Amino acid sequence: MAAYNERVMDHFRNPRNVGVIEDANGVGEVGNAKCGDIMKMYLKIENDVLTDVKFSTFGCGAAVATSSMATELIKGKSINDALKLTNKAVVEALEGLPPVKIHCSVLAEQAVKTAVADYYTRRGLTPPPEAIVEESDEEEFIANDE
């Protein structure tokens, strides 16, 4: 079994911002084709600021920990700053993940982007290119971290 550091274990055992935002105006759901895990991200955006962020996941411990950290990193930030969140930044904030678990952090980044894209789509607007998640992105993210 992969060894997790204390920070990861803390976010796994006591995940921040778990739940559902009933009046979310941006929701994103993504899945990892390899493991079948699913992540759902809820955003409440007011005046281009993410005033509230919550997530729910059917995922592994690393998926829980990275989502928890991702929500902490983007809560209170502008849409533009949230879109700059990378899975690498999430892993760094967690002080590292076992290499075989890096792909789990991709789910958190993609869920944030998909939720932001949904926010634009709901308002009849075209999402910015940074919010578009391509099918191939996951492989690229993994490649960048190996």
Ligand code: FES
């Ligand atoms: Fe599926 Fe971690 S093993 S997200």
